[in-house]
Amino acid sequence: GDSVTQTEGPVTVSESESLIINCTYSATSIAYPNLFWYVRYPGEGLQLLLKVITAGQKGSSRGFEATYNKETTSFHLQKASVQESDSAVYYCALGDQGGRALIFGTGTTVSVSP
Amino acid sequence: DPKIIQKPKYLVAVTGSEKILICEQYLGHNAMYWYRQSAKKPLEFMFSYSYQKLMDNQTASSRFQPQSSKKNHLDLQITALKPDDSATYFCASSPRGNNQAPLFGEGTRLSVL
Numbered sequence: 001g002d003s004v005t006q007t008e009g010p011v012t013v014s015e016s017e018s019l020i021i022n023c024t025y026s027a028t029s030i031a032y033p034n035l036f037w038y039v040r041y042p043g044e045g046l047q048l049l050l051k052v053i054t055a056g057q058k059g060s061s062r063g064f065e066a067t068y069n070k071e072t073t074s075f076h077l078q079k080a081s082v083q084e085s086d087s088a089v090y091y092c093a094l095g096d097q098g099g100r101a102l103i104f105g106t107g108t109t110v111s112v113s114p
Numbered sequence: 115d116p117k118i119i120q121k122p123k124y125l126v127a128v129t130g131s132e133k134i135l136i137c138e139q140y141l142g143h144n145a146m147y148w149y150r151q152s153a154k155k156p157l158e159f160m161f162s163y164s165y166q167k168l169m170d171n172q173t174a175s176s177r178f179q180p181q182s183s184k185k186n187h188l189d190l191q192i193t194a195l196k197p198d199d200s201a202t203y204f205c206a207s208s209p210r211g212n213n214q215a216p217l218f219g220e221g222t223r224l225s226v227l
Binding site: 004034036038044045046047048051053091093097098099100101102103104105106107 | 116145157169170172204216
């Protein structure tokens with residue numbers, strides 16, 4: 001079936017260090033998967049961080065980047081230098097072109113220490 | 115200002131009762147959705163509506179009934195509440211067209227005692 005697996009948290013990093021959150025997907029029933037990263041900051045709702053709809057392309061937002069790799073079925077999220085304000089829960093998600101149900105990973109809690 | 119409004123933010127209910135979760139979006143989107151996140155589980159898709167019509171239902175229980183009185187509203191009625199229904203319920207919406215990313219509300223956190 002279709003599924004998303006991401007780094008199990010919590011992940012703790014120090015400010016200015018790099019961060020990578022792994023995400024791999026299985027899209028057996030989706031011909032052209034769309035991939036998303038959502039973020040939930042403390043006390044806030046779920047926000048779209050970035051999306052990529054074409055294999056081989058990279059999305060970026062707020063210093064984060066993720067490349068849609070069809071060969072390895074991965075969509076890892078990276079940031080070169082994190083800030084305390086990046087502390088949040090990050091969710092990888094998989095969808096189809098038609099905008100139907102998204103399939104989410106379990107979320108990765110990231111804590112950035114000063 | 116939030117463009118997807120969910121009310122209430124927190125809700126406590128007793129087993130067997132009925133509650134309605136409210137969702138309104140002011141983004142001009144024609145597709146609306148409900149998702150649920152139980153403790154330590156991923157967000158799970160429940161329903162999708164397009165132009166006020168049910169498109170997809172992945173909720174096994176008929177105790178969950180979406181209601182769309184206006185095109186920018188999609189409420190969720192839950193009857194005969196059970197403790198297992200305790201979760202955060204997220205409303206989302208997206209514009210017409212392919213490859214759109216749903217935008218989410220802040221959620222309603224429901225606790226069933």
